[in-house]
Amino acid sequence: MSAVPLLKVSDVSKFYGSRIGCRNVSFELYPGEVLAIVGESGSGKTTLLSCLSTRLMPTSGVVEYHMRDGQYRDLARMSEAERRFLMRTDWGFVHQNPADGLRMTVSAGANVGERLMAVGDRHYGNIRAAAGDWLRRVEIEEDRIDDQPRAFSGGMRQRLQIARNLVTSPRLVFMDEPTGGLDVSVQARLLDLVRGLVHDLGLAAVIVTHDLAVARLLSHRMMVMKDGAVIEQGLTDRVLDDPREPYTQLLVSSILQV
Amino acid sequence: MNDLANYNFAYLDEQTKRMIRRAILKAIAIPGYQVPFASREMPMPYGWGTGGVQVTASILGPSDVLKVIDQGADDTTNAVSIRAFFQKVANVAVTTRTADATIIQTRHRIPEEKLGEGQTLVYQVPIPEPLRFLEPRETETRKMHALEEYGLMHVKLYEDIARNGHIATTYAYPVKVEGRYVMDPSPTPKFDNPKMHMSEALQLFGAGREKRIYAVPPYTEVVSLDFEDHPFEVQKFDRPCALCGAENVYLDEVVLDDKGGRMFVCSDTDHCEDRRAHGHAGAMLAPAAKESQEAAE
């Protein structure tokens, strides 16, 4: 158990003019830990995710990241070049809509290989081998390596997006509704895959979802958001089995039982 | 020439030239960087070399000797028109001889004859942004240049190899200039890429519709992008020029009849003529011409 957090979030708020995106959010994320942020649409979970992943600058508060060199860096004080480098090496971002995270008009192999080329890999054979290996790990047949994601199903696209993110062995992955819009059976496969990868690679992850079943399956810890604030947080099964706050109780009681 | 009364020297007004020269100076100072400029309407349509013409007009002086080529040829419509244009509006000397020219405006070729100090090559550029086809957002591509994020360029080459087994890009082949900016050399054949490297001549690029100017100063490193296991190679032709017998030059295919007859000849017409004038003869040079050449020797 690593004693040092990977991400330190202190009092982060984001306002859109006078409207609140999220407010006063603080937490720490440790290596290998999976945190789910749940809440309904408009609760601020996506705003928070954007603030953590430098896609948005918080209005106030500090997000610090434990760099590979052992130093903590305030993300807001990093240069854009450094942030973008971080985004494509040590971090991943899995979008709800795979088209937002993939290049739809280049092949699956190149989608996976792009990050390697971006960090300076200049050996075609090695890049292609790594891409093929990752396609296999996300259960895409290797003979699809030269097909464009346009020709893939929604589930395959999402798996490809995951492979594209993981090829540089990131330590932290952000996921925004990774199973949104997928059929239930496709969801199950994806969840199992993500669960396995997170476990095998020791990834830390922040997963935004409105689906409590996804949170239960993937996360160690969860935060419940409402109106921009974190109203309840803790061990995932504690929050789901013994919800304290009125809103959390409502959420949990609204889960469809099969 | 009395017609000149209606025009400033070289068509553009002096303020415009000044603006373009500033852009050119900046481009020379930052090799490979695309400098925006206020491209003017020219008396020709976009795509016909309005960028190159504006650059030429801005650097042209009364003592310059101008050569204009299109696909290597001095006698094609575009080349003839632009040459005539500058004769009319600047009354400068023109030539087809590469060695005699001080300014060479070109579309799609670099002359075979090595350029020297004091010469300037002006390229007509349709699309200056090498990243455009992979990343359509200009805001994003500018950021990628600024942050030197060029992984995407290799994605294109990767796709080539994946699809064709080799890098199939044969023209507009991306280069890295002085170890910093990735640049589109305009749609010249990649055959010409090595000529850009450490060239003694100044190379200026003008894109009129896209309003960009960029440059490669003399003696600048220009490296074609590639992979370690798929290194950059130029096209190889399996025969010499049918007219002048030149090898290791870029050849055009010319269809002779409707029965499949064809010949391969130098795309650089001046180079070809010059060689023939010096007695070189290819396999398909007309016998009469051959004899007269032999007689001359």
Next chain:
Amino acid sequence: MATPLVVSEVAKSFTMHLRDGVRLPVVANVSFSVRAGECVVLGGPSGVGKSSILKMLYGNYGVDEGQILVEHDGRLVNLATAEPRTVLEVRRATLGYVSQFLRVVPRVCALDIVAEPLQARGVTAGDARERAAELLSKLNLPKELWSLPPATFSGGEQQRVNIARGFITDHKILLLDEPTASLDAKNRAVVVEMIAAKKSAGTALIGIFHDEEVREAVADRIIDVSEFSPRRYAA
């Protein structure tokens, strides 16, 4: 340590916000301890809070007051107030749990579900599967089921997978929530035997057993949970 689990003055209530905030006290002043090698059974009528106590011990339920001290990695951890990541670490290394129902993970086969806790403790996949296979055959789960995800298994089959998963490790403390409820006599006997083995290995066990026969066979001590009724203290 001879007493790896000490519970002192724990209280728990639920506030039902969806029912106008009505407060339901569950237990109060829960105090007991479990020694190594001992099996303590929580007794009393249903609804008295036995399962709630187990869930508090495991961290599924929050604790209003009191302490739950476990010996973990050479130090005492108070699970009532521990950080989530500490709770998870205690679960991984020290505190095992056989729940009443198996929570099925899509697509993961029975054998891997059983082997997982061992792998989480650093045992190689091959060795962990081998040990899982031993346990599943001991519990008479037909071999053809091992490679299937247990979602479609019968209640008894799922429960045996769950038991194997709980018993595969050498956690020092093991919580058992009616592990024999859906089992036939033959398999109940196997579980009784497995509990006895855990006891002699020095594991502290605490469980709920409705089956009187099993309870008699395994219990060293029975704690009457109705002793912890909040009403009793309110009065």
